[in-house]
Amino acid sequence: MxxxxxxxxxxxxxxxxxxxxxxxxxxxxxxxxxxxxxxxxxxxxxxxxxxxxxxxxxxxxxxxxxxxxxxxxxxxxSPLDGRIARAAQTVTAAMHELAVREAVSHLSADEIDAMRAANARFATALQADDVDGAIASDDEFHRIAVRASANPVASAVIDQYTPVLRRMERLRFSSLNGRASVALHDRIIALCEAGDAEGAAAAARDNWLSLGEVFDLDANSGPTS
Known part of the structure; x- marks a missing residue:
């Protein structure tokens, strides 16, 4: 040949x-x-x-x-820097809001079920204090809507800046504060299933903005204050 x-x-x-x-x-x-x-x-x-x-x-x-x-x-x-993380958080939250808004009308029943299953694995990992498993399941949960949105620009921005937040999220998922994400995910799922694109988008934004609690938890660790 x-x-x-x-x-x-x-x-x-x-x-x-x-x-x-x-x-x-x-x-x-x-x-x-x-x-x-x-x-x-x-x-x-x-x-x-x-x-x-x-x-x-x-x-x-x-x-x-x-x-x-x-x-x-x-x-x-790079040292943990709360200012940089907050900037990444704002951009990432906006991209997830956009992705979910665009995804809702395209999400299939199977994809909704996959979101629910990913959130169940997320909750189980949190219960077991399995930080790596929690982050992997959280990624899986959010990736479903991002893929369904078929928005390559939003996906690229999310891929670029999410790792900055993941370092902070390891703190969150190691604490009881991470448990609140399970309920936020349930809300996103319910709104997606109901076809409420605006409500689901707002819930996705709120989910990512809630990470601000981690910046407060890390306020005494040098550059993140």
Whole structure:
């Protein structure tokens, strides 16, 4: 068979994406702690890749606010910063509001059931103090409406800024405050099922804005005050 002209492009793309996702996950789950210095050679060795995809990943993470760089001096995991998180929260809440508003008329009964099942898994994870499981189920819950909205711009913005909030949400889901999200999810589901696009959109916005409680909980931890 003829050799494809663009041979290897997909694998290089996957290397870049995998490096980005691996470093992002490590920052969000606290493996790479706020303020920790990042060395591209060490990260490349950890991931088993060359320095190029690592450097590209760090550039992307700097754009989201999760990494800070001083050229010629250091690259580090950004400290928790309440101001940046609040800005990300406002934008993310608005995008979820838009996505849910556009999704309601397209959501199928199966998708409503999937939202309900994801929220049940979310509640179970919270009961078990399973923070990783709670965040994964929360992601799954919200992703259903975002996909149904078929709005690629809203989806891209959500993907870019949600990780900033996830670091804060780990604090929330480790506390009793996270339990309130289950009821907020139930409200979103009920309004979606009733076909109330405006009500569901407002509930989705309120759900994401409620994360402001975490900023108050974290008020005494340095840059987040």
């Amino acid at each position: 003829p050799v494809p002209e663009r041979q290897g492009v997909i694998s290089r793309s996957l290397l870049r994406e995998n490096a980005y996702r691996s470093i992002l996950d490590a920052i969000v789950d606290g493996t790479l702690a706020p303020g920790e210095r990042l060395n591209d050679a060490e990260l490349a060795q950890w991931l088993g890749v060359s320095r190029t995809p690592v450097r590209e990943a760090l550039t992307r993470l700097e754009e989201t606010g999760l990494v800070q760089t001083k050229p010629g001096r250091y690259t580090m995991v």
